[in-house]
Amino acid sequence: MTLHFVLPGNIDRQTGGTIYDRRVVEGLRARGMAVEVHELPDRFPTPDAADLKAADDLLASLPDGALVVVDGLAFGAMPEAATAHAGRLRLVALVHHPLALETGLSAAAAARLRTSETVALKAARHVIVTSPATRDSLVRDFGVPADACTVVVPGTDRAEAAPGCGEGTEGPALLSVGSLIPRKGHDVLIEALAPLAGRPWHLTIAGPGEHDPATAQALRDLIAARGLDDRVTLTGALPPERLDRAYAAANVFVLASHYEGFGMVLTEALARGLPIVSTTGGAIPDTVPEGAGLLVPPADAVALGQALARVMDDAALRRRLRESALAARDALPDWTATADRFAAALEVSP
Known part of the structure; x- marks a missing residue:
């Protein structure tokens, strides 16, 4: 049987959700599944109306009983199409x-999306989520129903420990990875760092800005307004090899997200033994093991700045966080394990 995998946009996009989708598709195909x-x-x-028609037309084109x-x-925003085809497709x-x-x-928009997604999810035979926190929320x-929801966490590629986070290095060199959208909290990070301008840090933010041009421009304006143009580098989206080099050059990984459904970049940082400074938004406390990072409430620039100052000023703390991150990385599932668990979840779908 062929598995039909539907996603919005190009599967080669460098966003966390699309990377997950792509790696799962690759893993399922490697197991011999037709996808x-x-x-x-x-x-x-x-x-818009044309997009919803395209979604309905696609589902209508699939054979009865298709998985x-x-x-x-996309699914949460297409309740009518999902409901219309739920009886003949295994969604x-x-x-x-x-x-x-x-x-x-x-x-109003949040309420509309909550209603839309609630209706759409009733049409699903099964739901796969990327973290226990998302399962609990759904x-x-x-x-x-709890028995209709399976957690399949993302895999993490094995990586060499970042040499930049060892003792005796200049820094800290801070790295944050994420699209320039409000949820990632990059503005909170800039406000947290502005009072720390007297310390010798540099921040690199790697992530695309085209998904929300207004937010991307507001971030550039904020960096300039805080006098941090020479302290913050916005790289845009980086191809995998350049992103690897950015991780290798970092001393500390920081993610100021208001909410994460998992936070794949956090496990990528763990895989490289990077100390983490992040928030308690969504699934982040489940993703970052205790002892591997300092977590503060979302949207709290003061608390985030205090955590960053601690990590900048305390080499022993950085060393402890690094040791915990390196210890945690061996327990991270790889993408083969993720594909296996995803396939098992599909098998229990009615």
Whole structure:
């Protein structure tokens, strides 16, 4: 049987959710499964009428009884199409995080997405999520039965420990990885670092800015307003080899997200033994093991700045965080294990 995998936009995009989708597809194919990828317009989760028609037409074109995985970025925004085809297709929703929890939404938009996703999820035979925190949210707030929801956490590629976080190096060189969108909290990070300008740090933010040009420009304006143009580098999206070099050059990994459904970049930092400074938003406390990072409340620039100052000033603390990160990386599943668990979840789908 062919698995039909539906996602919004191009499967080669360098975003966390799309990377997960791509690696799962590759892993399932490596196991011998036939997987056909279908790419919807990339405006989801805010589709227009033409986008919704494209989604409905796609589902209508699939044969009765087809097993269809739909990425949650699209699935939660297409309740009518999902409901219309639920009786003849085996629909599986892949939810990275609930759409209504995206930072920056108006109250009306969040309520609309919550209703839309709740309706769509009722049409799914099974739901796959990337973290226990997302599972708990869907069960608690969206009416998903606990026995119809399976956690399949992302894999992590094995990597050499970053040499930049060893003792005797200049720094700290701070690295943050994430799209320039409100949820990633890059503005909070800049506000946290501004009072620390007297210390010898440099921040690199690696992530695309085209998903939300207004937020990307506001971030550039904030960096200039705080006098940090020579202290902060915005690289845009980096290809894998350049991103590897950015991790290798870092002393500390920092992610100021308001919410994460998992936070793949955090496990990538763990795999390289980087000390982590992040928040308690969403699944982050589950992703970052105790002792490997300092976590503060989301949107709290003062607390984030204090944590960063501690890591900058205390070499012994950096060393302890590094040792805990290196100890944790051996327990991280690889992408083969993730594909195996994903395949097992598909097998239990009615």
